[in-house]
Amino acid sequence: MSKLVTIGEAADITGLSAKMIRHYEVNGLVPKAVRSEAQYRLYNSQQLKLLGVIKQAKRLGFSLSQIRALSNLWQNPNRASSEVKSLAEEHLQEIDAKISELKQMKKSLQEMADNCNDDEHSHCSILDGLDHV
Template structure:
């Protein structure tokens, strides 16, 4: 069964624009086209689009998704390579969480230091303007 890009978008959960982007970036191989130029997607490509959507939802980069796709299609793969990619991504997420928590702490301290009244004095602005 072949699906048009609109139908492929519906069943994969991606927009047609993102499907075209993934095709142009090489994550998805070029599709066959009708005589009128409409893209047609087969079930393998639909599964690949779903895979890409899931990986993007987990925050994997396009480069990581390319690696994951290559591993997925390689029956000789070693699971350690997949796990290594996942653990590397987990470490990046942990680092981002730590950065966000630090930002939260600093902003909480700044917000607590501001009276928030009708006065023009604001400790938040003073701290932001302070040279580091």
């Protein structure tokens, strides 16, 4: 794709909203779009590919700062793959920590639910479990 596309077309192509595309541009994740005579943003194929990379990185749960780093690395032909792998491994560790935390949350909530009498009485073991300061 060598032609320039408007932000609306870029949104259709990438599956991102125009608002998110503007957000990524304002935050420096995507180079500023050129403007038409009517001041419409126009995006080239490289920017569309980069938006796709950003969308996928966001889907994988990378933070905005990590996405910025990945975006910079993606645009740098002289990058070292070890830098990219390091970012990915750091994120994997964060995911593992979140999984561990979620498992503990599930276990605690399951214990509270298992201890619930599930009747018409006002006593509630779940609320009691939440009431620990």
